[in-house]
Amino acid sequence: MKPSLIEMLVCPGCGSALELKEQFSEGSDIKEGILSCRGCSSIFPIRNFIPRFVETDKYVDTFSFEWNKFHDVQMDILNNTDASENTFGWKTGWKPEDIRGRLILDAGVGAGRFADVASRWDGEVIGVDLSYAVDVAFKNIGKRKNVHIIHADIFHLPFKKEYFDHAYSIGVLHHTPDTEKAFKAVVPYLKKSGEFAVFIYAHGHYHYFSDIWRKITTKLPIKCMYYLSSVAMPLYYIHKIPFFGKAAQFLLPTANWPKRRWRWLDTFDWYTPKYQWKHTWPEVFKWFRDEGFSGIELFQEDKEGSLGQICMKGRKS
Ligand SMILES: C[S@@+](CC[C@H](N)C(=O)[O-])C[C@H]1O[C@@H](n2cnc3c(N)ncnc32)[C@H](O)[C@@H]1O
Structure with a gap:
């Protein structure tokens, strides 16, 4: 954790400033330490360079596993892609x-x-996650001078209100217990005129069978699902067979990206999370409008291999 981050953080419980009580630094970063609330005296540890505002990964343990296993798959810097x-x-x-x-x-x-x-686009980014993906994110990009990684819950963010110039939440809100509440939990931290961009799952006919499969897959041991979801790698070729391939894809939807491990990751990501809500774009539009956003835009671009999406952005008034 960079010492400059302390000024940006507040107690998620009472909103008071935090004080660094103990610290062990490595280079210019704080590796271990204690953050103490000046108001209510709550204590938040810094472990492995990351301030921790939650004690567990609650309902997102599948994501802790996923991002540890697939830490490099979608990282441009590790794959030399854009x-x-x-x-x-x-x-x-x-x-x-x-x-x-x-x-x-x-x-x-x-x-x-x-x-x-x-x-890389020269923003100063604060990345928050409830799962132990934060440790992976820190390893991937946490040492950059314009990146801060925090272990926290969207529903209890440790920031001052109206603090961020822009916010985005890509593929996240529908994995919380309540998508709309999660959306509305982020909005107060955005400055007026700031933009909020979200990507949320849409309903789709291809979900009919995956929703049935998920009743089983979300209960299976995570390691079992890790190996089972690797079936997406060979299924890609079967999906190319005329008629039979389409039927197979409909009955057992799996990710269809050209890159092998990307298919594996996205299929695991589809079948394991505890919560996976789907919405319509008018619903999401209403959330933006209820929160007083203007200039609301919908970016609907169905890419090959994607499993249905609503990408929307608005400006806070
Ligand atoms: C599908 S992943 C998307 C991660 C990243 N945005 C991306 O597109 O690669 C969903 C992430 O949302 C996180 N998440 C779910 N509920 C959360 C919450 N209440 N607070 C913070 N993060 C949460 C999960 O831990 C997981 O890492």
Whole structure:
């Protein structure tokens, strides 16, 4: 954790400033320490360079596993591609000049694929996640001077209100117990005129069977699901067989990306999370409107291999 982060954090319980009580630093970063609330005296540890505002990974243990296993798959910097950069651009509608010099909240940072892009676009990024993906994100990008990684819950964020220039939450809110509440939990931390970009799962006919499969797969041991979801790698070729392939895809939907391990990751990611809500774009539009956003835009671009999505952005009034 960078010492400069302390000024940005507050107690998620009472909103008071935090004080660094003990610390062990490595280079200029704080590796271990204690943050203490000046108001209510709550204590928050810093472990392995990351301030921890939650004690467990609650209902997102599948993501802790997922991002540890697939830590590199979607990271442009580790694959020498621009896949995540392109995706970030079309999912948010932002260009580098929208991000440069701005303070950005990544609500649900995962392994850091999009925080990597926003920081390469010269934003100062704070990535938050409830799972132990934070340790992976830290390894991937946490040492950069414009990146901060925090272990916290979207529903109890440790920031001052109206603090961020922009926020995004890509593929996260529908994995919480309540998508709408999660959306509304992030909004207060955005400055007026700040933009909020979200990507949320949409309903789709291809979910009919996957919703049935998920009743079983979400109960299976996680290691078992890790191996079972690898079936997406060979199924890709079967899906190319005329008629039979379409039927197979309908009955057992799996990710269809050209990259092998990406298919494996996305299929695991589809069948294991405890919560996976789907919505319609008018629903999401209403959430933006209820929170007083203007200039609401929908970016609907169905890419081959994607399993249904709503990408929407608005400006806080
Ligand atoms: C599908 S992953 C997406 C990660 C990243 N945004 C990406 O696109 O690669 C969903 C992430 O949301 C996180 N998440 C779910 N509920 C959360 C909450 N209440 N607070 C913070 N993160 C949460 C999970 O831990 C997981 O890493």
